[in-house]
Amino acid sequence: MVTDAGHYYFAVCGSTMQMRFQTFQSSVEPLFWRELADRKLDQFMLSDAPVPITGLFSCNTQAGIPPSLIAPGSAFSSERQFNPNMFAVPGAVHNCNTLEDFKQRVAEKSSLLEECAKQIMADIRSGAVERDPALLQRFILLTFADLKKHTFVYWFAFPALQPPTPFIATTPADQFPLSSAFSEAQIHALQSGYKQLRVSAVEAGHAPPPMFAVLRSAVDGSVVVRSLADAMAARQQTTAADGTTADGTAQDEWMLGVADAGNLADNAGWTVRNALMYASVRWNVPQLRVICYREAAKTGISTSISMLVNLQTIASDAPLNPTGWEKNLRGAAGARVVDMSNLLDSNRLAESAV
């Protein structure tokens, strides 16, 4: 037994337990391109200032399917219709007037990413993320729209802040399944609690929060889901940062839940990455259990995973080292091109309607 435990300890400390995160794959709806083209003609004109858009992701990606960050046809609309199961992500489209401009933006892409990363960190430190957890998952879209040919050159970035050293999960991967850390009743409370949180946000006219806090009672093991803002307020009332109450007896455990588009059994998805940076800065605990929340109609939340993660101290002047430009189809750093002429060209549309 001792040997086994020692074995685990070795594995945990080995570099194999450094956390890796499943990236988003961009997916653009055809209507998005038409909306972009229409706005280029009617609104942007020659302006290439960034324009706010809203992307979507869900936490029910099935096995074998890459997690999508969707740019929907409604991305430009300010009238929002929220669904408790679709998470809205704030983004900005930088539409360039010429291909030369696009290349110029690409040459400056590091500073674009850096700027976005600074905004994310500012929102973490100011507490804005607790009021609106979606602020943690921003995205950037560089585009050039060739309106004559109906082709679009584009490049997505899903900025992720990197800690000084990689995050380490101390839970062995074979104990990632929810059932390793939670009873059936606790899993049920987790699912219904988070659903309630999302539904009440949508009913109040807000987007469903992609992050939440969980409190597990040391006394009876009961699990309660709270909003991040509520959790922050409640945690400040306890005397110790690890959730110990004033009399020092009960060790209630606070955990962080993150809506996870990923579907790998051994890896968290992309949204968890910035969530760990957030927790490192704001939660003031050395170690935290993170729930990568995944939910599907048939399987419930059984594909979710959870692990204890060693958090880090992030100095206020620490470099953010943002990463996240999407690779192109060759797996290289590069833009993508989509030819939408068969969908957007009015002459060809008339032909295809025959």
Place this chain on the structure above:
Amino acid sequence: MALRFLLSLGDKYAPVLRSSKFKEEGQLTPDEFVVAGQQLVHMCGTWSWETGDKKSARDYLPAQHQFLITRKVPCRMRAKISSQSVERDIDDGEGGDSWTLTHADQMPAKEEDVPDAQPAPKATAAPVFDDDDDDDDVPDADDYLTSLGAQRNDDNDAASLEPQGKLAVEKHRTYDVSITYDNWYKTPRVWLYGYDEYGRPLSSEQMLEDISSDHADKTVTVENHPHLNIPHVSIHPCQHAHVMKTFIDSYESTGRSLRVDQYLFLFIKLLSAVIPTIDYDFTVDMDAIKISD
């Protein structure tokens, strides 16, 4: 073409059905469509309402409830090589034999081996710039990638797992499935728009590979989506009311009564016959029907 054009006008300008005929005719009024849609959204979290293109809004539907959509539904193999799955899917249904009976004539007869990883045609989505030498506006792909080579400073991110490469082991496709109200046939109508494993749009021809071969030539057409104005694959609604009437009768023959808000749960079952490879369990928890009994 002329006929289809007239029908498309009919959808927009035909008189609106006001009195409920869902049990007698298998049809819905626009109000009933909204009621049934609300129930679908409520019970099945992957569905949501959309407004679509405002210029195409139908005034007989509320502005916020123009049509229903569920995005990124997995479709793992082409219909032509998975036709045997049709029978099993239908047998799982509530109505037992009657479901199978309803679709007995729709079973695809032949099985053809179709490679499931056909490259997308250039006209739909090119992975990189095209190589037209006669075109000065569009640079050569390799030139362009080379021009980016100087500053790949975020390439050394050891903590990211890319969707491409070894993780993309399955040649899957995904579909956006939407349900509109067809005011000519007074029934819901289904529209499909597909993407390949890289998230690129599929061509109409590629999408038709996912339709069961019996329907690909007849009941399935490529038309402009009424609220998105982008060509989609659509199941023609001319038989929907008839089939739904049959479905409702067989459901009620077991002594139960179907409420109009349950209409779309049954309607989605109909989909599985035409698009056997699309994972409709993903979009609707079929227990929803049992729950609402």
